[in-house]
Every structure is written in C-alpha cells, then in structure tokens.
Amino acid sequence: MTLSSCIGAVEISVFELRSILANRIGISDAVNFKPQQAAVLLNIRFPRVVLGVLIGAGLGISGAAIQGLFRNPLAEPGLIGISSGATLFAVLMIVMEVSLFKMLTGAIGFYALSLAAFTGACITTIIVYKLSMRNGKTEISTLLLSGIAINALAGAFTGLLTYMATDEQLRTITFWSLGSLGGASWETVTGILPFIIIPVVGLPFLAKPLNAMALGDSQALHMGIDILLVKRVVIVLATIAVGSSVAVTGMIGFIGLIIPHLIRMTFTSDHRLVIPASAILGAALLTLADLLARTIVAPAELPIGILTAMVGTPVFIYIIISERNKNKL
C-alpha cells in the first residue's frame, strides 16, 4: 500500500509521504514536500489505493463464497455471467437516466448505480444457479454453458443500450466499462464502502455451513444446516460485493477465480480460512495490479481489466489442466 501510494506519475518518496501524513494529522509543522505532492497523495492516490483494497477484497471474498455455493472451483463472477448481468443493469441505469435514474439518484445518490448493478448480479446468479443445479450438484458443463448464454444475452442487450445511448451517455458507459480504478475519489470510496464491508464481515460467518454444503445439500441438512437460508445469504452478500465493484470500476475479471484457488492450493480448502484470506489476498493483489497498470505505460494508463485477464487466463487454463489430471487418478 505504501508502495502504491508513492509510485506514480508524480514521484513521492516514502519520507515525503510520512511528512505529508504527519503534517495533516498535526504532529509536525515541517513542510518537507511540495503542495502538489500532497494534493496528489490525498486526493488521487489514497482514494485509489483504498478503492483498490476494497474492490480486491470484495472480488476475492465473493469469488470464494460463490465457488463454495456452486461447489465448484471454476465458478467465477465474470465467467458465469454475474458481472455481465451487473454491467447490463448499470448500463440500463445510465441510459434510462432521463426518467428513473434521476429520480433514484435524487433519492439515494451515489448508491443508485451500485444498487442497479447489484440487482442485475442477483438476478443472473439465481438464473445460473437454478440452471446448473441438478440433484444438489452443479454440473460444470451446464454451469459454464449457462454462463456463456447469460454473457451473450447480457452483452447483446448492453450493446443495444449502447446503440440507443446519446453521445454523452456513451462517454459515461465507455469510460466506466473499461475496468479501471482511475475514477477513484473519496466519494466513490465512501459510496462503495458499505457494500464491501457488509460482505467482508458477513461471509466469514458462513464458512462452516459452506464447508458442510461442499459435501452435498442433504449431507449439510443432516448436519443441521438451514441450507436455503445459507444459499440466500451467500447469493445476496456475494452479489452485493460483485455488483458494487462492477458499478464503480467496470468488469475486473479473474480476481475472484484465482485468489481462492491460490489459497486452496497453498493452504487448505477449509472455507474458514479461504474466505477471509481471499479478501486479504484479493486486496493486496488488486492494489499491486493497479500499481502495475498505471506505471507500466506511464504516463498513460492500462485498464486494469486487461492486466488481470492477461495474468488470469493462463492461471485459469492451468487450473483446468490440473483438475483434469487430478480426476485421472
């Protein structure tokens, strides 16, 4: 995080960082920095780092929870259509700006977009879940196929909406769907904060039921777990995190897939570890990815979605291959 705060188009040394902070809190009166550096740090870089931490934690933890819910290590918000469902609803919001959006924005302000994305994410999760569940087990082929179908459908409607959009709306959509933390401000951070905090605090409590559900629905039931309730809560919490992340930063893929998998590979599949650890590792990795994204082609900036996909896809393929080899045994 310190690293992320310091490196960027405007150089700030660790010493200067400390100095700015000390000055702000009121510990020291010494001004060992340029005003420009302070402005960049406080208004651009800090919110961006914090946003990265929040989004990374949200994506990581919801990825872990969704994989637990679907009992499948390949389930990922982007892959099975949840993110595109969220995208569709968010774009719908932007295009319908005139009537509904204005009203909603008036009522709940910045949360409107998050709420719309959450609704979309929720609907697609339920559809995919219903489609792919059979005899209490997800069939991976059905799961991925329904993901493809939903992605295609949501993509088509998003395209249609883009086509209908006015020039100004188009700019908003394009800017937003690139998948970047570039729009970070303290406003976005506070806007997304509750939607990340609730799942990050809530989901670890479901780790035990999720472990039991990995054995099967009836097995979990025999252990005294209210599976219907657990499923509902997981869907709501995970989609809150995914939906609000998508609303703020566009689609950032593969974080939710790789992070839990890394933890499972290195430590254990026990959700009591996987879920909280996914939040932490997700936060760390996304901040790092964002640091790379904005320095690698400085002073320009690479959309972070491109970067995570570039790193994520090979890992994804690796997972498929190792799963295949394991099943051969």
Added chain:
Amino acid sequence: MIEVKNLTYRIGKKDLLKDLSFESTPGELLAILGANGAGKSTLLKLLSKEISPTSGSIKFYGKSLHLYKLPELAKQRAVLSQQNTISISFLVSELVMMGRYPHFDQHPTPADIEIVRSVMVETGIEDLSQRDYNTLSGGEQQRVQLARVLAQIYDCKNACLFLDEPTNGLDLLYQQQIMELARRLANRGYCVICILHDINFASRFADRILMLKNGEKVAVGPPNEVINKENIYTTFRINITLMPCEGYNCPLVVPAAIQI
C-alpha cells in the same frame, strides 16, 4: 428409539409409502430390504427430516420429529447418504472434523479433536488423515464418510444412525468391515437403521429386518422369522432356495434361475 405410525408419503396420486408402522429400539440394527423403487430411500429421507410425511407420525425418543429443530436433531442422529462426491478438495481430517460441526461454533474444542482421532482409528483411516479425499479409492472414501457421520454422534448416548446402502460399490473386505462396524455401533446402544441390498448381509448382521414392497410393509421381524421363500418372493419377485450354513443363525438365500 424410533416409532413410526401409519406413515404415508404421497407425491401427486402415487403413494411412495403407505400406512407404514414399525419401531426401532436402541442397541438394535434394523435392516431395510426391498426392490428398487420400494420406498426405502424415501423412508430414510422421512426419518432424517429431509422431507415431511403426508400423514402419519414419526417419534424420535418420544418426541415428534417435526418438533425437532435441525441443529438439535443433528446432534443425535447422523445419516450416511449414497452419493458422496465432492468437487472441492478437502483433507480427510478436515472432512471428518465436519462431523463435529453441529457441536462447536467457530473452533473445535479439544474434545472434538479427540473424538475425530478416535473415529479415525475406529474406521481404520488414521493413516489417510492428511490425504486429499478425492485421491482415495471408493472404499476409503466410504470409510471416511462413515467416520464423519460417526463423529457427529460419537458422544451422544441416545443416537440414531441411518445408513443408505453403505456397502454399495465396495469389495468384499470393505463390505464386511463396514457392516461389522455398524454392528458394533448397535451393540454400543445406538439405533442403527440400514438400507441393504444383500439379503445374506442383512440376515447376518441385523437384529430385525423390515421388508418393503411398493411402499408397503411385507414383513418385519428377526431374520430367521422373516427370511423365507414367500416373503422374498413377495418383495423381490424371485424364487429362492434356502441353504443352512454353519456358523450362521439364519439360512443363506440363493436365488433360483429366472424362468423367462
């Protein structure tokens, strides 16, 4: 102690179970025999509160089953299902610990850890504890699942254990081991109810046998009373020869050739 009275379960117009009454006492191994589709698994689902009966009652130690809350029930009855595939890899020790889930909140107590160790010794899987469940053979997986189920009720005196075809797909040695374990558990005072396909296994290990045909009771009683040509023909539509065998208290069942 389980008392089942006039139990009926209906889907649409079809009675999957019809007017079934029986009871099972602590320390007894009750085997359920019946052809495919006779309602054995439905009965087990009703007993484990997975589904609710259309009419009739199930009493569990004197208290009606529908009055039990799921977490409460989980502490005194465990179920070994038929389908036990998992796609997320867990270590054997983690899986067996899941059996203790109804008993602790976030972290297992030393007592839970001790119980997990004991059941692993009892089921002979202590050497597998650090293995990935998905790399085990079918017989080993079944014993791990049995250990998990056993851990769930290990420290409960009045516990019930339901086993749905526990010997399915296992070789002769594992079948024998699992049934001997079930027998030991019954001797310890548990109520064990076990769906079986092998009549000889049932008559050898069970105290009483319940035979089902199209959701109705054909017979219930000790093996040497209910295992006879008539009952088996009614239940399975197959003629048999009974052969006395040394060391068994009930004759062996050998199916006759089917006349086509």
